[in-house]
Amino acid sequence: MEEEIQTQEDPSYKIGDYMPSAGIVGVIFSLITFVTGLFFGYQQINSEPTGSFFSPFMISSGVICLISALAGLLAVWHFTREVSPKLKLGQGAVLGFLTGAVIAILSVVFSELWVMLFDPEYTDKILSSLIANIEEMEMPSAQKNDMIDAMAESVSSEQSILRQLFMGIPVTGLINLITALIGVKIFAEKPEEKF
């Protein structure tokens, strides 16, 4: 009886309790961001170089960041609907971080699978298209060369899967942790005032 009250008034959850929400929302959001990235990626590959900053690839970065930041918020919404309406701030933080970690891991996995199974030249085609676009930009050639070098370096650094995994988790996790706190504010049941 006492334990039941403890569960109701001061809920404590194990990592496994968070995983359905973190997992489902993480899978959905990593799929959405992956498909969005692919859509803009192939638009980039098939576009003529215009020299504009707003290439499809650049637009996709903003869109993907905005979408994936909402995952923490929605994971809290899912948790409060499916597991328990009571969620403390720290618990929301854990849920948000886990959701971000799931997204970071699955995004890398999906990308690698796409390149391995469907389009091994995808990365090279993106790089060629981005370089062609930069070459059309109106800027000093030294700056242009720096940008091209940086872009090539960026794409080649993506080759290391483990590096992407471990470096991607902290920032994506922290951003989703913060949006999960906003989720706790909006969706979680507020504790009753005690007088």
Next chain:
Amino acid sequence: MANSKLYYFLLFAMMGMVFLSLGGGIWGADQSIGHWTGVLFQSVCHQDPARSFSVFGTPMAVNSRCFGIFAGTFAGWVMIPLLPMFNFKNKQGLVVLLFAVMLQILDYSGNLLGYWENTNLSRVLLGGFLGVAVSLSLSDFFYNDNQT
């Protein structure tokens, strides 16, 4: 202060994020993209050097808008314990946050459609506003204005 452990954990995490977003220049690198600081942020930012501030001559690991958001969130977080001094009432925190998000989308879209051209300064200021709005919208978890 309520939830003080989480407050201080996030204070240091945000401080670290702002510091690391300064990029490879701090660590003597010529570029942030490809440097480990750049890899940290590559999944959340396009990192275009032409739209980023530079530190010691090296473009930062994030663009000016993202840096504004990170720095603004950190600045807002630092301000939370000071809010009682200003008798701050967090009644419309989420509304202000929504307004800040809409402002970002409007600025991004206006620039994309060619209505205006934003600059590093305008992007960092708008990003900073969003960051501060995020922190202040969460302030009542740590500081209850009813306690004053």
